[in-house]
Structure formats: C-alpha cells, structure tokens
Amino acid sequence: MDNDYEAAEPAPISPELDALTCDAIGMALDKLAAGGGIWPTLCLQDKHGHGEFFVFEDDGLDVCLEQARASVRQLGKSADCYALYYDGFFRTDDALTTNALVVEFAQRGMDTACSPIFAYGNPGDGAHFWYDEPVAGGEEDILF
Numbered sequence: 252m253d254n255d256y257e258a259a260e261p262a263p264i265s266p267e268l269d270a271l272t273c274d275a276i277g278m279a280l281d282k283l284a285a286g287g288g289i290w291p292t293l294c295l296q297d298k299h300g301h302g303e304f305f306v307f308e309d310d311g312l313d314v315c316l317e318q319a320r321a322s323v324r325q326l327g328k329s330a331d332c333y334a335l336y337y338d339g340f341f342r343t344d345d346a347l348t349t350n351a352l353v354v355e356f357a358q359r360g361m362d363t364a365c366s367p368i369f370a371y372g373n374p375g376d377g378a379h380f381w382y383d384e385p386v387a388g389g390e391e392d393i394l395f
Contacts, residue, residue: 265358267332268332271294271333271356272334274294275292275294275304275334275335275336276354279336279354283338283352283374283375284374284375284377284380286375289337289352290307290308290315290337291337292305292307292335292336293305293319293322293323293334294334294335294336295323296331296332297330297331305319305322312338320335320394324394327394332359333357333394333395334354335354335356336354337352337353339352341370341388349370350370352369353388354388355391357391357395363390363392364390364391365387366387367385367386367388368386368388369384370383371383
C-alpha cells in the first residue's frame with residue numbers, strides 16, 4: 252500500500268533554547284536535591300543571549316503557575332525563547348502517583364511548545380535523590 256502521508260518532523264531546537272532549557276532543568280533538579288521546594292519559575296532569553304528569571308510564589312501553586320504562563324506574554328515581549336518549570340506529578344501505568352518536575356519550553360517560530368516530565372524521588376536527600384530520564388509530556392500551546 253502506497254502512503255503519501257509522512258509524519259511532520261518537529262522543528263529542530265536551537266542551541267540557545269537547548270542551553271536555556273538545560274540550565275533551567277539543572278537549576279530545578281539542584282533545588283530538589285537540596286530539599287528546596289520549587290515554585291513555578293520562568294526563564295526568558297532574548298536573541299542576544301541575555302536572560303532573566305522570575306519565581307512565582309505569592310499565592311497557591313495553581314495560581315502561581317497561571318501567573319507564570321501569563322507573564323510570558325507580558326514580560327517576554329522582547330524574549331526569543333522561554334523555559335518554565337514547576338513541581339508536579341503524574342500517574343504511572345499502575346495508577347500510582349509520582350513526583351515530577353514539569354518543564355515547558357519554546358522559541359518564537361515553533362509551532363508548539365515542548366513539555367518533558369522528569370519523575371523524581373527523595374527530595375532533600377542529596378545522597379539518595381534520584382530522577383528519571385524525561386518522558387514526553389506532550390505538546391503545549393506556545394505562550395508568546
């Protein structure tokens with residue numbers, strides 16, 4: 252059977268977006284390993300490599316996450332890319348709940364944002380803190 256349909260390849264991730272996202276993930280995992288909780292944190296970077304980050308912790312977690320997402324539009328007018336991370340969870344195949352670091356990242360020009368999820372355990376116990384390879388959390392709307 253001849254199939255004319257080919258799956259569209261996602262746009263490649265630029266080195267700048269990759270570096271921003273990896274730095275954000277590293278920062279979040281370090282905080283978790285040290286026992287610090289993580290609040291929604293937004294990392295923005297412009298085309299010249301200048302970046303800033305914002306922590307949203309003045310309300311409940313859900314409200315802070317919505318504030319962080321809305322802030323991409325407000326604070327990111329000159330930004331070229333962003334990474335947003337927050338503490339979450341997911342359900343495994345056997346219906347267990349697992350702690351997870353959730354990340355959303357995108358760059359102007361991408362069709363959708365990416366959202367890897369990292370399961371983790373033993374936060375605050377540096378010797379026994381662990382995290383898994385990321386699983387795809389799906390595609391998200393770009394927040395710009």
